[in-house]
Amino acid sequence: MGDRRLKNERTQDDYRRRILRVLTHIQAHLGDTLDLDDLAKVACFSSYHFHRIFAAMTGETVADHVRRLRLERAATELRKAGRPVIQLALEAGYEAHEAFTRAFKSAYGISPTEFRRAMEPDVRLTAVSGVHFRPGIPVTTFNTNHMTTQYMKVITKKIKPMRVAYLRHVGPYEETGQTWVDLAGRLSADGQIHPRSVYIGMGHDNPELTPAKELRYDACITVDEGYRPQKPVNVQTIEGGEYAVATSCPVAKIKDAYQYLYGRWLAQKSRELRPAPSFMRLLNVGNGNAPSKLRVDIHMPLQPGRRPKREKKMKIELATLPPQRVAYVRHVGPYEGVYRAWMDFMQRLKQHGLPGKDSRLLGVPLDNPKVTPPEKLRFDLCVTVDEQYAPAKPMRVRTIAGGEHVVARNCPVTEIARGYEHIYNTWLPGSGRKARKAPSLLVAVNSQERMPTPFGLRDIFVPLERAS
Secondary structure, three states: OHHHHHHHHHHHHHHHHHHHHHHHHHHHOOOOOOOHHHHHHHHOOOHHHHHHHHHHHHOOOHHHHHHHHHHHHHHHHHOOOOOOHHHHHHHOOOOOHHHHHHHHHHHHOOOHHHHHHOOOOOOOOOOOOOOOOOOOOOOOOOOOOOOOOOOOOEEEEEEOOEEEEEEEEEOOHHHOHHHHHHHHHHHHHOOOOOOOOOEEEEEOOOOOOOOHHHOEEEEEEEOOOOOOOOOOOEEEEEOOEEEEEEEEEEHHHHHHHHHHHHHHHHHHOOOOEOOOOOEEEEOOOOOOOOHHHOEEEEEEEEOOOOOOOOOOOOEEEEEEEOOEEEEEEEEEOOHHHHHHHHHHHHHHHHHOOOOOOOOOEEEEEOOOOOOOOHHHOEEEEEEEOOOOOOOOOOOEEEEEOOEEEEEEEEEEHHHHHHHHHHHHHHHHHHHOOOEOOOOOEEEEOOHHHOOOHHHOEEEEEEEEOOOO
16 A cells, blocks of 8 residues: 555656756746647646646646746736836737736736835745745745545446447537537437437637637437438547546536546546547436536546556666667657657657567666756657668668676666665666676567567666776
8 A cells, every 4th residue: 555655646746847847948948939739748747638737736727827827927028117007018018008908907906006106016026836036046836735535436437439420519518508418409309319329528729728718519319320421420530549537427527537537536547648539428318307417437547557567667777788889860859758759769669660570679868867858858768770771861870889787677767866865876886897888788678579768677777897
């Protein structure tokens, strides 16, 4: 039980660190255009789900967080003499003095001019995260006490692909009732409604990002393979695979359920979300229940969750490596993002007939994450190749120098940091040996056993200077 609790704490810390990187990045680039996809890369989250995770954990949407910090920055500048209000308005992202004044007064209760004249006004606006504009001071923590602690039953389950007929509703999600009536009526006339029918609602847009009148929602009902739709009804297939499911959620609690799933449940589990829509399965349709009495199962798509075998324990030994010719691509960004880079790299290798039977997969971290900013970290994804291999862009080729190395064997991906700490903090000081000034290597141990590279075991090779 203690091990499980420790693992959950580590995973929660991982999610907090990833969101913390985004908060730090926003503070450092407040004057720049902040793109959601770029911020998702900083956090190493799927851009498809990043916004909901950020909002659930901080209590603000990305746009609201940036807008508030820019207003706090403007308020800080207003306390100084000399800066024209129009200049502060432009820096805060407003194109007109009037728009800035309205936003500022709405936030602070007084106009910018009145704020400038006030005696020591507080520049901080209400923020449940506790994160405020503090120039030159790094963001080291944020509050998550606002997140719901209400217990919700969440299970993981695999589902098969589902063929569904659907009608698309464009507009507020609360106004989908007539779309459901129209779809059910059309399918009933076609003999497609039966006791085994599954009713699914799929929202394609985040209401915190998309205007209500532009929200897209598909009302879906499962249909037979032989069914041929008549316009305006269409057919699609909902992806199968593994899902996290918040079961039997009252309609009135859907928002809380999403916050719990994205902000708390995911932060307690070592899983990632697939870039695919979530959906809701309606449970008690056709029982004469009012819409407000309906319950739903909320489904969130999960990445494959296969875990590496853990029978082998990490051990330290010496090994001599020969020079190795490798084809490689370079990833620049947080090391946590190497997960997706490996998946892309493996797909690219297949196009080149790699990896071969005798190929080895190597990762080469080139920077120290304790020294180099996350967005500047370099990591080379490599596969050994023979002399005849000719690279095609973006693949490049080089030779990795051989020599004597200290090796931490069979290190799970989740414990690579621990492996490095053991080598540098325990083994090297006790051995009297010194690390050579050359990159270390992460060699995939079980990549040829159909284990996805991001989940496998690693041998950590640290190059050594010659023994005296």
